[in-house]
Amino acid sequence: MILAQVVLNGFLVGAVYALFSSGLTLIWGMMNVVNFAHGDFVMIAMYVAFVAFTMLHLGPAIFVPLAAIMLFLLGVLVYYALVRHVMRGPMLAQILGTFGLALVLRYATLWVFSANFVSLPENLLGEVQTFAGLRLEPSRVAAGLAALGLTIGLHLLLTHTALGSRLLAVAEDRSAAMLVGIRPDPMQALAWGLGAACTGVAGALIALFFYITPTVGESLALIAFVVVCLGGFGSVPGALVAGLAIGIIESLSAFWIGPAFKDLVVFILFLAVLWFRPQGLLGKA
Amino acid sequence: MSAATIPTAPRAAGRWVLGVAALAALLAWPLLVEDEFIQRIGALVMLSALSASAWNLVGGYAGQISIGHVLFFGCGAYASLLGFTWFEWAPILGAPFGIATSLLLALIVGSPTLRLKGHYFSMATIALAELARIVVVNTPALGGAVGVSGPAMPRSVLDLSFISPLPYYYIFGSVLAVLLLFTWWMSRGRMGFYLRAIRGQERAARSLGVPAQRYKLFALLVSAAFTSLTGSLYAAMLGFVDPDSGLGILLSVKMVIAAALGGAGTLFGPLVGSAILVPLEEMTNAAFGGGGTGITYVVYGAIIVLISRFAPGGLAEIWTWLRARGTRRGG
Amino acid sequence: MxxxxxxxxxxxxxxxxxxxxxxxxxxxxxxxxxxxxxxxxxxxxxxxxxxxxxxxxxxxxxxxxxxxxxxxxxxxxxxxxxxxxxxxxxxxxxxxxxxxxxxxxxxxxxxxxxxxxxxxxxxxxxxxxxxxxxxxxxxxxxxxxxxxxxxxxxxxxxxIGPDIAAIYVEFLQSARVNGRPVTKVAIVNENTEYGTSIAEVIRRTAEARGIGIALQIPYAANSADVSAQVLQLKDAQPDVAIFISYTSDAILYARTMRAQGYRPPILIGDNSGFSDDNFVQTAGDIAQGIINRSAFDPSxxxxxxxxxxxxxxxxxxxxxxxxxxxxxxxxxxxxxxxxxxxxxxxxxxxxxxxxxxxxxxxxxxxxxxxxxxxxxxxxxxxVLLVQLRGREYISVWPEATATAPLQLPYKGWE
CATH class of the missing domain: 3.40.50.2300 (Response regulator)
Structure with a gap:
């Protein structure tokens, strides 16, 4: 029974990882841009949810879309003000620019809100439910469903719509896309906006069950990088599979071997996968 | 023939004069400043330039962006202080063992990892460094989470425990000079040529018969050895290392940032980047840190953002641009 | 703000x-x-x-x-x-x-x-x-x-460590769970220097006085999820669970224990994270009756x-x-x-x-x-021991200096 709960918790945590990574997959995978500020985008979304709830008394039905919109705008702004220029340079310039951006976002937040921990009430989406002896937190289930929804949505967008083809075309070959009449800048700005909006949904949902503090993005960002890489850059379903896999592996290894070693197991498996399959789980060779 | 050499000769001479003047300034300035804090920042600039220059061999010249170099730094730092903890050696005597461990690790993990492309390579290096950190945290014999310390009180000059920061400045500076000389020699030779070819178009380089894998591995080995030595020097100065300060991901990122800021793949880029970043970090902290508002990092981060925005290729780009303008005007 | x-x-x-x-x-x-x-x-x-x-x-x-x-x-x-x-x-x-x-x-x-x-x-x-x-x-x-x-x-x-361990162990020796002495103690500690050293000194002191530590779970601080640790405890059913954590994890533990419906008879949350007013404000309401060591009793x-x-x-x-x-x-x-x-x-x-x-x-x-x-x-x-009542820690042990009597078992969110 306990083991079933361990697997279930791992599955739900994995869904959070997938959710957390969905926006990063789009930005990193599609555009080949590393976003070191990703964790801080999530953090900003958490504060949007917090401010909306405590100061404006808005419920999750409003603050989740609100966070998506705010982050969409932030993403577009960051693209035009920074990323567009940085992309002219080598990949290192992206690391430089987004690392600096991460510090600015993180500590501007600390300046405004102080370093104190805050949180939302844990039962905004209802009390813990018990099914067949298994305990389920509604907020985590919502996060899991959102991860699934966002993954399917992004996947359909990229593979079944004209907009998606254009996004992919720009990602594949910027100058070729220009030749067939696609203006790359609005497309890439849109990709950044969409990626950031997904991150916004993720942050607002994670805020339902996690603490909120300016440095919260740091502790989650590394795992998001691993998820995107393990799934294969540019593979949206890959991130979902990788996220769930890491969640379950972590949970089981924490239960059996000890929580101090769960990241050890994850990183060893990650390296093993890369060494034997250098394009990630679902990435194209 | 003679017409072509006339304009370049004074320029070459000018470059020599400039170089000698710069070297003299680097040697003399700490003696002219009495403030120990400023002198210490100078020493830290040298330390940062050392690790960033070592990283530059792999990340800059060969274009393999490692974000896990702290692995080698940690080997050096831990070897130094474990040598003291176990055998009461002067910390610097542990340095060769740190270098040996680093080389061994680089050999083992280098081949499979260097086959990875682009972001996959970067992520694998992060994972390797994190693995090392987690292993150390959970191994009491290596100091575990608590970390290991050097001698509390200096016992002999070999402990490299000085009150004044000046000896550190000159020690770090001389090691840096050796590394830069090696880099200069390498970049002019066949190896530098091959590495640049690999960075540009690895597949093309391979098809032209460049043994890419072997050269990348060689660059990694040299880089690992110097990064490890930097770690040993750091540990000798600080007298303490724990998993976060010796194997934390932030340190890897800082090596990348310093090199990228000055210009990766250029000889003096990492030094220039460090000479900007380290004082900037210390000065903003001295000026704003006590306020507790985080403004330190807002300023520090904003300056990094601005540099990446206006000089994505690092400050070396501005230098090249200025020189190009100068020659155009002169010609 | x-x-x-x-x-x-x-x-x-x-x-x-x-x-x-x-x-x-x-x-x-x-x-x-x-x-x-x-x-x-x-x-x-x-x-x-x-x-x-x-x-x-x-x-x-x-x-x-x-x-x-x-x-x-x-x-x-x-x-x-x-x-x-x-x-x-x-x-x-x-x-x-x-x-x-x-x-x-x-x-x-x-x-x-x-x-x-x-x-x-x-x-x-x-x-x-x-x-x-x-x-x-x-x-x-x-x-x-x-x-x-x-x-x-x-x-x-x-x-320092030995002073802290001494008061915990004296307390555990005198405490009763369902009318019998404490026999099964579990320690959950974050694995940096703070958690490791405090856990170690508690273990040594407890074992020297004849109380065995049945289970010790070190974990990495600032993790995204702590439910495995809570389920391990739920599985082992110790009389006393001692947590040694920083604020972020302390908040997560309180929330996860509620989500997993786990309450040990005696819950001790050592100082750092559990003393932090951030913990009391964000998770205090669901951690009622948690025992903490403190040298500061403003009650x-x-x-x-x-x-x-x-x-x-x-x-x-x-x-x-x-x-x-x-x-x-x-x-x-x-x-x-x-x-x-x-x-x-x-x-x-x-x-x-x-x-x-x-x-x-x-x-x-x-x-x-x-x-x-x-x-x-x-x-x-x-050091003395305090217990969380509402959003305030009240000194409860040793009895000579206590402001209020100790209340057991741990209430949590009820």
Missing amino acids: SIARRHLLALPALLSASPLLAQGAPVKVGTLLPLTGVAASAGGSAKAAIELAVELINTPQPDLASMPLMATSGFPGLGGRPLQVVIADQQGSPSVAQNQALRLITQERVVAITNGYQSGLVQTASAIAERHGIPYVTGEAVATNLTERGFRWFFRTTP RPGSNSFKVNALYKARTGREMDDTTARIMQGFLVTCDAINRAGATEPAAIQKALRETNLDAGQLMIGYRGVKFDEKGQNSMAS
Whole structure:
């Protein structure tokens, strides 16, 4: 029974990882841009949810879309003000620019809100439910469903719509896309906006069950990088599979071997996968 | 023939004069400043330039962006202080063992990892460094989470425990000079040529018969050895290392940032980047840190953002641009 | 938001107001705190307490007259010169801690350095102070080895591992679960220096007194999920669960235990994360009855602790937690020594620190007193146990000094 709960918790945590990574997959995978500020985008979304709830008394039905919109705008702004220029340079310039951006976002937040921990009430989406002896937190289930929804949505967008083809075309070959009449800048700005909006949904949902503090993005960002890489850059379903896999592996290894070693197991498996399959789980060779 | 050499000769001479003047300034300035804090920042600039220059061999010249170099730094730092903890050696005597461990690790993990492309390579290096950190945290014999310390009180000059920061400045500076000389020699030779070819178009380089894998591995080995030595020097100065300060991901990122800021793949880029970043970090902290508002990092981060925005290729780009303008005007 | 702003406004006002009351050039004391990085919230609370201490010393506080320097303004021993604190951010890095210690000594010319927070950072910063011959006083860092280095300029006011373990084990020996003695104890500790060293000393002390530790679960701090640890406990059903965690994980544990429906008969949350007012405000309501060790018991009206806590609350809107109180007490002890030294020469201050002999009534915290042994450790430091009721920790053990009786079993969210 306990083991079933361990697997279930791992599955739900994995869904959070997938959710957390969905926006990063789009930005990193599609555009080949590393976003070191990703964790801080999530953090900003958490504060949007917090401010909306405590100061404006808005419920999750409003603050989740609100966070998506705010982050969409932030993403577009960051693209035009920074990323567009940085992309002219080598990949290192992206690391430089987004690392600096991460510090600015993180500590501007600390300046405004102080370093104190805050949180939302844990039962905004209802009390813990018990099914067949298994305990389920509604907020985590919502996060899991959102991860699934966002993954399917992004996947359909990229593979079944004209907009998606254009996004992919720009990602594949910027100058070729220009030749067939696609203006790359609005497309890439849109990709950044969409990626950031997904991150916004993720942050607002994670805020339902996690603490909120300016440095919260740091502790989650590394795992998001691993998820995107393990799934294969540019593979949206890959991130979902990788996220769930890491969640379950972590949970089981924490239960059996000890929580101090769960990241050890994850990183060893990650390296093993890369060494034997250098394009990630679902990435194209 | 003679017409072509006339304009370049004074320029070459000018470059020599400039170089000698710069070297003299680097040697003399700490003696002219009495403030120990400023002198210490100078020493830290040298330390940062050392690790960033070592990283530059792999990340800059060969274009393999490692974000896990702290692995080698940690080997050096831990070897130094474990040598003291176990055998009461002067910390610097542990340095060769740190270098040996680093080389061994680089050999083992280098081949499979260097086959990875682009972001996959970067992520694998992060994972390797994190693995090392987690292993150390959970191994009491290596100091575990608590970390290991050097001698509390200096016992002999070999402990490299000085009150004044000046000896550190000159020690770090001389090691840096050796590394830069090696880099200069390498970049002019066949190896530098091959590495640049690999960075540009690895597949093309391979098809032209460049043994890419072997050269990348060689660059990694040299880089690992110097990064490890930097770690040993750091540990000798600080007298303490724990998993976060010796194997934390932030340190890897800082090596990348310093090199990228000055210009990766250029000889003096990492030094220039460090000479900007380290004082900037210390000065903003001295000026704003006590306020507790985080403004330190807002300023520090904003300056990094601005540099990446206006000089994505690092400050070396501005230098090249200025020189190009100068020659155009002169010609 | 408002709190951070208030600090900003309060600081210049305080600095400009103090010279009017006290006279002469200010005496500078340096304080190292973690104001950025993962421990920034603790650093922020501590900063407010240090600023409060400066205000209390520089203005007459008849209400607190039993404590040194409170009835007067500035340092009477130095002709009424005012106190000025130079707070520096150590950024959670041992190297930055050392840089800042050097800056405080050589640029700011402070007469002493206090605090430092994480033990590793106190270690590197105090090494610089030692080499320069400047007194260093930490009020909070607990790693035992800090006072084993043979330093002559290093002093520590806080109780350390063995003191902490002793009170837990004495309590466990006397506690009853369902009318029988405690037999099965589980420890869950974060695996950096703080969690590892406290867990280790509790284990050793408990085993020496015949209480076995049935289960120990070390985990990596700041993790995204802690449910596996909670399920391991739920599986093992210990009589007592002892958590040693920083704030972020403490909040997650409280929430996860509620989500997983797990409540041990006795729940102990050691100090750091569980004392933090951030924990009490965000997760206190679902962790009712958690037992914590503390040296600071502000629950008795009329006591120094009560009054200082009230002043702190007026300033920040928050309760002062134990770590913050220990930090503030360390700072006050340093100031008292400077005053008794009657001079700002480091050697005179060092001598005065060695001669420190404060009794319980002269402190703002519940130590038996402050008196340094030859290693620089306060030999009169002591700890008591407190229990969370509502959003306040009330002292419950030892019974002789308790404000209220202990309530068992652990209630959690009910």
